[in-house]
Amino acid sequence: MCAVSLAGSKVCIGREGSIARGRLHHWHHRRHRWSAGTETALSGRRRVWARSPGRAAGRTRRAGCEARVGDLAGMTVEELAAVSGDVDVIVFSAGSNGGSKEVTKAIDGDGVVKAMKAAGLAGVERFVLVSVLPESWRERNLGDEVEYYFAVKKGADVAVSRSDLNWLIVRPSLLLDGPGSGTVSLGPAELHGEITRDDVAATLAELLHEPRIDRQILELNSGSTPIEEAVRANVRG
Template sequence: MADLFLIGITGGVGRLLARRLRARGDTVRGLVRRDDQRAELAAQGMDTRVGDLSTMTVDELAAAFRGADAIVFSAGSNGGSREVTKAVDGDGVAKAIAAARLAGVERFALVSVLPESWRERDLGEEVEYYFAVKKEADIALSRSGLNWLILRPSLLVDGPGTGVVSLGPAEFHGRISRDDVAATLAELLHEPRIGRQILELDEGSTPIEDAVRANVR
């Protein structure tokens, strides 16, 4: 069992991940923006702090992190306005890294994005900016000195997971359910032999537990 702090606990992947971690017996904490979200998660046995990542200080975030075994950052702007992208995907990750160091939390998992996503389309300036900021965040975490993990899923879709994936240092860009991303991340967080690695994730034919074990090095 582990104590895990989720930034993005109310998001598409984060909510599913929180439920899976709770089912495994983990302590799940997180950051929410509203009191009603805090009450909803408290009813599910999860302790959250109300705060805005874009305005919280590093010290405030570190205070929330203390005691955690790992930080999971799955929040994201999904290619929205530049201001939100910079505040969440850029400055938010940088702030969380600094707070993790201050709180003495070594393990830090970041849900990123496959660099090839939607390359066949005219994405527009804001989405291109989103990809650039996500890459900068990946680089910042990889140079942080923490025991980091970067997971890059392909196009996220809703619906039930299949329980089988393709996971490795380089994968094709297809699509994958948020449920399978959450299941894979839950398994990765409980595999201490995987660290300081970038792993890409796509739909596939390998059971998630086997796919994770295959990436132990």
């Protein structure tokens, strides 16, 4: 599990994978390309939580973050709230990726509920959940564990959408490795396809800095619209 507090304003809970690494890169890049006034508002402490400090140390130093060690499954609500009290938003992108039912329940199900309770306890109103497109892999013969994974992810979406938090659910298509294109298709309903983890991370970075997008479910696929433009197109009102 990793949790990121960027400039004292964000905590991210997610696996030590490509999206987590991408978030560090894109948030670090975005912080340095903003205007001086905005950058001043984002100055401060940055924290990264990871299961193993060795894996996190290099990339967190490059992003100007402080590495700490923690495990979502083993942390209590109170412990998670303690590292979330000085932030504006919690981003949950952890997932078992269709592993054992026990891990799926602990991370994709109970973990989301735990993070929401921690947000409430810490007074953090904004909560972003990275979920999955319901149509993913429907053309395949899925085993019981993967079917269970999709059911738990759906249940987590429902729990978040019924909460009192200022929530946002992002459902990316099938995740690919490799460099991002910088263009996507983002909206309330998208066809299931594939998208690079790098483009997902870049889209999250833009969404997190657009407070006018809230209490929405957005699906994310590869596309031809520049990411900043795609995010702005989903601002309501």
